[in-house]
Amino acid sequence: MTTSNLHDMTVAELAQALKSKQVSAVEVATGFLARLGGNPHNTFLDIDSEVTLAQAQASDARLAAGTGGLLEGVPVAHKDVFVTRDFATTAGSKILTGYRSPFDATLVQKLGASAQGGAGMVSLGKLNCDEFAMGSSNENSAFGKVTNPWDTARVPGGSSGGSAAAVAARLTPAATGTDTGGSIRQPASFCGITGIKPTYGRASRYGMIAYASSLDQGGPMARNAEDCALLLSAMCGPDLDRDSTSLDVAAEDFTASLNQSLEGLRIGIPKEFFGEGLAADVRAAVDSALREYEKLGAKLVPISLPRTELSIPVYYIIAPAEASSNLSRFDGVKFGHRAKDYTDLVDMYKKTRAEGFGNEVKRRIMTGAYVLSHGYYDAYYLQAQKIRRMIADDFQRAFTECDVIAGPVAPSVAWKFGENANDPVADYLADIFTLPASLAGLPGMSLPAGFGAQGMPVGLQLIGNYFKEAQLLNAAHRLQQATDFHLQKPAGV
Structure with a gap:
């Protein structure tokens, strides 16, 4: 095996090549680090080749001893909202410039060194994102925008835009992301x-810098459903001692049912996802999927x-x-940026936060403080929570008629930078199509479904009932066995 095509291999292929000694973890890590020179598409915020190669050497030792983990030696990169000991963590914000955590997030641990019970993956570094995961375009990072590998004049999406662009550009075979309202999908x-x-x-959300605690959820991003199944199998599992929102649900092998037949699978098609506002090119790609x-035996059911x-x-x-509550901790007292000139403590708070936060973060903090203020809590926040419950109930009624829900991920393909600059x-x-599942706490995923205007990718969204990730991944994998959209890559990659 030559090392020149390692970047084109999937997570599953790399894991197999490493286990069969066709290539070493150091060779794989070295190959990917070489591709990161110049930081293509501004995807990475922190890279440390010494750390990465040391992890790869440790993986090779475990592979030689036959004690490697599920994904021993396979590279991964982490969205910069997961705290890490070996790399700086900024959440894409000036207010955390240079911050280094004393511990790793649980999700980082679970994917990391198998000597500590992880899957054995080797970290390539930290990935750019919208500041504190607030955004749909990755234009809100304090460290510059990420560009879309399919067209550098267009956004990669957000907030996990650095993760998506890095995987698409073959800079890493896998990445972590977080999804609050659609930021993975x-x-x-x-x-x-x-x-x-x-x-x-x-x-687990432990070690994930919080944006909206009742919505934030980490997950994997890769080129295909099989890879996502491998990664998710390593990520999931209870973390009750450290995360109060962690569920006491055992880890699961999501690869076990990837090849099940889809004969008789009921796929719900929400009429609200196909109305006015959905671009014709997106609809055509979704309809084709x-x-x-x-053809695979599934039945489409209107819901x-x-x-x-x-x-x-x-x-x-x-x-x-x-967010207004979670971000109150960033005040310049204990860690992160602190204003240089101030007259008293309150002045220091004000100047630190004014200098450290970007416009979108400030906008959401002010909005949040307003809806929680006296006289508005009942009128806005309490009513929103009631409707949230109704949205979740709508899904449960739909799942009496179908097994999986399908539709577009977004109303259009990626837009050009600056198009929405004056209209947040x-x-x-x-x-609009990703928020409902997030509000209900349901699993959801995006997989390539074709191409739209100017050859830009279009994703198909699949939504499942609670704990039905295996069913979603099975449906996605079978479609990817029948199509080749997930095999396509941007020009020049």
Whole structure:
């Protein structure tokens, strides 16, 4: 085996090549580090080749001893909202410039060194993202925008845009992302890769810098469903001592049912996902994917999710409210950026936060503080929580008629940089199809379904009932066995 094509191999292929000694972990790590020179598409925020190669050497020793983990020696990169001891963690914000955590996030541990019970993956570094995971375009990072490998004039999606772009550009075979309102699924769609958000609470949130605590959920991003199944198998499992939102649900091998027949699978098609506002090119690609499912034996069932439109106002009340509380800890006292000139403690708070936070973060903090303020809590926040419950109930009614729900991830393909610069609400509206599942805490994923205008990728969204990740991954894998959209890559990659 030559090392020149290692970047084109999937997670599963690399894992097999490493276990069979066709290539070493150091060779794999060295090959990927060479591709990171110049930081293509501004995807990485921190790289340390010494750390990466030391991890690879340790993996080779375990592989030689026959004690390697599930994914021993396979490279991964982490979204910069997961704290790490060996790399700086900034959450894409100036206020955390240079911050280094004294511990690793649980998800980082679970994928990391097998000597500590992890899957044995080797970290390539930390990936760019919208500041504190707030955004749909990756234009909000304090360290510069990430560009889409399919067209560098277009956004990669957000907030996990660095993760999606890095996987699409073959800079890493896998990456972690977080999904609060669609931040794994939407950039996966825009960059032509696969990503899954598990049921809320299945993967630990410990060590994930919080944006909206009742919504944030980590998950894997890779090129295909098989790789996502491998990664998710390593990520999930209870973390009850460290994460109060962790579910006491045992880890699961999500690869076990990947090849099950789809004969008789009922796929629900929400009429609200196919109405006015959905671009014709996106609809054509999604419709084509749905026809493939029919060929595979699945049955398309019309359903309704009547409160879909309400998910946007509900989300943009609840999420900013939680953000205003979570981000109060960034005040310049204990860690991160501190203003240089101030007269007293209050002045230091004000100047530190004004200098450290970007415009979108400030906007959401102010919105959240407003809806939680005296006189508005009942009118806005409490009502939003009631409608959130109704949105979750809509899904449960739908799942009496179908097994899986399918539709578009976003109303359009990736837009050009600056198109929504003066209209943040336009970015918010792009989340209309991903927000409902997030508000309900359901698992959802995006997989390549074709191409739209200017050859830009289009993603198909699959939503499952609670703890039905295996069913989603099976449906995605079978479609990918019948199509080749997930095999396509940007020009020049």
